[in-house]
Amino acid sequence: MTNQEGHQIDHQSAIRAQRWVVKIGSALLTDDGKGLDHQAISGWVDQLAALRQQGVEIVLVSSGSIAEGMVRLGWQQRPKEIHNLQAAAAVGQMGLVQCYEQNFSCHQMRTAQILLTHDDLSHRERYLNARGTLRALVSHDVIPIVNENDTVVTDEIRFGDNDTLGALVANLVEADLLVILTDQDGLCDKDPRHHVDAKLLKQVRAGDPALISMASGAAGSLGRGGMLTKVQAAKLAARSGANTIVANGRTPGVLQRLRQGEPHGTLFVPDQEPLLARKQWLAGHLKAKGTLVLDSGATAVLTQQGKSLLAVGVTQVQGQFTRGDMVLINSHDGRTIARGLVNYGADESAKILGKASSAIELTLGYMAEPELVHRDNLVLV
Numbered sequence: 337m338t339n340q341e342g343h344q345i346d347h348q349s350a351i352r353a354q355r356w357v358v359k360i361g362s363a364l365l366t367d368d369g370k371g372l373d374h375q376a377i378s379g380w381v382d383q384l385a386a387l388r389q390q391g392v393e394i395v396l397v398s399s400g401s402i403a404e405g406m407v408r409l410g411w412q413q414r415p416k417e418i419h420n421l422q423a424a425a426a427v428g429q430m431g432l433v434q435c436y437e438q439n440f441s442c443h444q445m446r447t448a449q450i451l452l453t454h455d456d457l458s459h460r461e462r463y464l465n466a467r468g469t470l471r472a473l474v475s476h477d478v479i480p481i482v483n484e485n486d487t488v489v490t491d492e493i494r495f496g497d498n499d500t501l502g503a504l505v506a507n508l509v510e511a512d513l514l515v516i517l518t519d520q521d522g523l524c525d526k527d528p529r530h531h532v533d534a535k536l537l538k539q540v541r542a543g544d545p546a547l548i549s550m551a552s553g554a555a556g557s558l559g560r561g562g563m564l565t566k567v568q569a570a571k572l573a574a575r576s577g578a579n580t581i582v583a584n585g586r587t588p589g590v591l592q593r594l595r596q597g598e599p600h601g602t603l604f605v606p607d608q609e610p611l612l613a614r615k616q617w618l619a620g621h622l623k624a625k626g627t628l629v630l631d632s633g634a635t636a637v638l639t640q641q642g643k644s645l646l647a648v649g650v651t652q653v654q655g656q657f658t659r660g661d662m663v664l665i666n667s668h669d670g671r672t673i674a675r676g677l678v679n680y681g682a683d684e685s686a687k688i689l690g691k692a693s694s695a696i697e698l699t700l701g702y703m704a705e706p707e708l709v710h711r712d713n714l715v716l717v
Contacts, residue, residue, distance in 0.1 A: 355393040355474075357511045357578075358384065359502035363519045364585040365400035365432075371407040372400065372435055380517075381439035383591035384479065388445065390595065393474050395509055397482045397502040398436070404428030429483070436481050446478045451485035457504050461660040464677065467508050468705075474509070499565040503572035503580075510712065514573045515594065516566050517585030522602035523563060525550055542574035542604040570604035580604040624675060626655025626682055627664045628708070635667040638674060638716075644707040645676065645714060647696065650689040657682050665709065676714035679705040 360380060366372055388394050402421060405428025406414065415421055433449050440447050450470065456462045473480045484501055499516055506514040520528075521536055528534040540547060551564040563582075570580035583590055583601025594600055630638065634649020645665060657663055658681045665674040678685065680700075685708060688696050693706040 355511045356513045356515060357395045357397060357502055357506045358515045359397040359498055360517045362399040362403040364517060366403040372404050372431055377435055378439050385443040385445055386592060387595060395480050395505060397498055397505055399498045400432050401425045401428040401483055404431045440479060448473050448478050448480050450480050450482045453485050461658055464660040470509050499569035503569035506573040506578045507576040510576055511578050514578050514580040516582045521584045522582050537602050538599055539603045541607055542570045543607040574606035577606055624664045625657035625661040627666055628653060629666045630668055632668045644711040645709040646693055647688040647708045648690060648692050653682055653686045653689060672717060674714055674716045676709035678709055
C-alpha cells in the first residue's frame with residue numbers, strides 16, 4: 337500500500353520506530369472489571385522492558401484508575417457523578433501505579449507518574465513544560481506512565497478517552513509509533529459483533545474519511561472509548577507523523593511480535609511522510625505572537641544547517657509573547673524564514689538577545705533551555 341504521496345509504507349518499516357507510545361485500555365488492565373490483572377500487567381511490563389532494552393524509547397499511557405477504584409470501593413457500575421468518578425480515580429490510581437512500579441522494578445527500571453488534563457496540552461507554556469518533563473524522563477531511562485488527571489478534571493476539559501490522550505501524547509513527544517492495545521483484533525470493514533462476514537483491515541490511511549463509518553462508537557462498561565475513538569486517535573497521531581497500530585492486547589507477546597514485524601491488528605499510516613506531517617502540524621497549529629529578527633550569520637545557520645536558534649544570533653525582539661508561544665523568525669533583511677515555539681518570553685528574550693547560551697543563567701538567574709527556539713519546535717517557511 338502507498339500513501340497519497342506515492343511512498344511505499346509497510347508494517348515492518350512502521351514498527352522499526354524508535355519512540356513508541358503504548359496505550360493499554362481498562363478492559364485489559366482490569367480483566368473486564370475483576371480488579372487489576374496483575375499477571376497480564378506483568379506480561380506487558382516484561383514486553384515493554386524488552387523493547388527498552390532493544391533501544392526503543394517508551395511512554396506508557398495507561399487506563400484503569402477509575403476501574404480499579406470501582407473494584408476497591410465495591411462499585412459494580414461506573415458512577416455518573418463527577419465527584420464519585422474523581423473519588424474512584426484517586427483510590428484506583430494508587431493501586432495502578434504501585435502495580436507498574438513493582439513490575440518495572442523487577443527489571444531494574446524506574447517509572448514516573450504523569451497526570452494530564454486537556455487544559456495542560458492546550459496551554460502553550462504548560463504544553464512545553466509537559467513535553468520537557470517527558471523528554472527528560474526518557475533521557476534518564478525512566479518509563480513515564482501517563483493517565484488523565486481524573487481527580488480534578490471536569491467534563492469541559494477532559495480528553496474523553498485515553499485513546500485521544502495517547503494520540504496527543506504521541507504528538508507531544510513526537511513519537512514514531514502509537515500502539516493502542518484493546519480487546520479487539522483491530523478495525524474491521526463492518527462491526528464484527530453484528531456482521532459475521534466482517535474482515536479485519538490490515539493497513540489503512542489514517543485520514544481516510546470512510547473509516548469513521550466502519551468504526552463502532554460503542555464502548556464497554558469500564559472505558560469511555562470504542563473503535564471510533566481509536567480511528568480518531570490514529571488521525572490525531574498522524575498530525576505529527578506517527579503511525580498507529582490498533583491490536584488485541586490479549587495476543588500473547590503482542591508487543592514483541594509487533595516489534596519483530598508480525599502484522600497484528602490494523603496499521604494506520606499518515607497521509608504524508610512523517611517529517612512533512614510534523615512540520616506542517618507545527619507550522620499551522622498556532623497564531624504567531626511576536627517576531628525574532630536574526631543577524632546574517634544566524635540566518636545562514638538556520639536556513640542552511642537546520643540547527644536550533646540561539647539567542648546569540650538574534651538582534652531584535654518584537655511583540656509580546658510568553659514561553660511556548662509561536663513566533664515568526666525573520667532574516668536580517670526582513671524576510672520571514674521560519675516559525676517556532678519560543679523557550680523564553682518577550683522580556684526575557686530581549687535581555688538575552690545577542691548573548692551566548694552560557695550567559696543566559698547569569699543574565700536571567702536561571703536557564704530553562706540553552707536554545708531560544710529548539711529545532712524540534714521550528715519549521716522553515
